[in-house]
Amino acid sequence: MGKVIAVASQKGGVGKTTTTVNIAASLGVLRQRTLVIDLDEQNAVSFGLGLSRQQMESGIYDVFMGRVKLRDIIHPTAIPTLKVIPYGKGTLTDEFEKFVRQKGSAPLLKRYVEAVRKSCDFILIDCPPGMGDLTIYALSAADSVLVPMQPEPLSLKTLTQILKIIRKVRRSVNPDLIMEGLLLTMYDENYRISREVAKQVWATFPEEVVFRNVIPRMEEFAASFAVGRPIILQDPESEVSQAYLRLAKELLKKAKAEQAEMANAASEN
Numbered sequence: 001m002g003k004v005i006a007v008a009s010q011k012g013g014v015g016k017t018t019t020t021v022n023i024a025a026s027l028g029v030l031r032q033r034t035l036v037i038d039l040d041e042q043n044a045v046s047f048g049l050g051l052s053r054q055q056m057e058s059g060i061y062d063v064f065m066g067r068v069k070l071r072d073i074i075h076p077t078a079i080p081t082l083k084v085i086p087y088g089k090g091t092l093t094d095e096f097e098k099f100v101r102q103k104g105s106a107p108l109l110k111r112y113v114e115a116v117r118k119s120c121d122f123i124l125i126d127c128p129p130g131m132g133d134l135t136i137y138a139l140s141a142a143d144s145v146l147v148p149m150q151p152e153p154l155s156l157k158t159l160t161q162i163l164k165i166i167r168k169v170r171r172s173v174n175p176d177l178i179m180e181g182l183l184l185t186m187y188d189e190n191y192r193i194s195r196e197v198a199k200q201v202w203a204t205f206p207e208e209v210v211f212r213n214v215i216p217r218m219e220e221f222a223a224s225f226a227v228g229r230p231i232i233l234q235d236p237e238s239e240v241s242q243a244y245l246r247l248a249k250e251l252l253k254k255a256k257a258e259q260a261e262m263a264n265a266a267s268e269n
């Protein structure tokens with residue numbers, strides 16, 4: 001049974017999409033059957049994983065609207081065990097809102113996720129910036145949430161807000177949602193502020209909530225994104241590729257431990 005991780009943050013531009021692309025690619029390289037769901041209308045994660053414009057013409061948005069079937073929008077990538085569902089081309093409008101409300105969208109996305117969960121080891125959902133409806137749908141369908149953050153002074157404030165939202169989702173639609181972890185991205189140890197915020201984050205939040213693994217800032221990053229090939233394929237030895245690979249291994253280890261725990265609990269009952 002696959003584990004479903006939503007990559008979300010209230011703040012834009014913190015590395016959600018980059019993190020989704022690179023964790024997914026690393027898990028794929030580790031031969032994990034991985035599916036990425038692009039929940040951002042910019043289709044950035046789909047670009048990053050090399051889908052063509054034509055493949056992005058329809059996606060999960062169109063499934064929500066009842067126009068296509070889920071199985072018809074699951075696309076292969078350059079990594080054999082990694083697949084991606086694009087967002088599609090629709091803009092979230094009042095009409096869409098009304099439509100999903102009528103159909104009960106939170107359960108709808110959850111239903112799609114459950115339909116594919118059995119055939120995956122991991123499902124990653126790339127959320128749009130902010131805590132709008134789409135992000136809430138993702139948090140309702142996920143097992144855990146991974147929150148990337150840039151080591152900046154304001155980040156701590158944002159984090160407190162997102163933790164509050166997670167608690168709210170837990171109390172309402174998804175009591176089992178857990179925090180997968182906070183991930184420091186674009187970390188530059190030459191900057192005093194980067195080092196200080198990281199120190200403060202590690203001091204403020206419990207060890208199991210914040211990844212010790214940080215993602216370094218790498219200027220060439222944007223280029224790999226533009227060609228639609230994850231950096232692990234372009235430049236596997238780079239510091240960033242290795243950092244994401246270590247993180248993917250950490251997630252894999254944790255998921256296996258959780259599965260073993262669940263199997264144990266089931267055999268005791």
Ligand SMILES: Nc1ncnc2c1ncn2[C@@H]1O[C@H](COP(=O)(O)OP(=O)(O)OP(=O)(O)O)[C@@H](O)[C@H]1O
Pocket residue numbers: 011012013014015016017018019040044127128129185186187215216217218219221222225240
């Ligand atoms: N480790 C890194 N080093 C250098 N640049 C990075 C790194 N990670 C991400 N970036 C760059 O930072 C910018 C924002 O990253 P990304 O698009 O992943 O953020 P996001 O949180 O998904 O943004 P949005 O909220 O708009 O969806 C991009 O230009 C990306 O190439």
Ligand SMILES: [Mg+2]
Pocket residue numbers: 016017018040044127128129
């Ligand atoms: Mg993004």
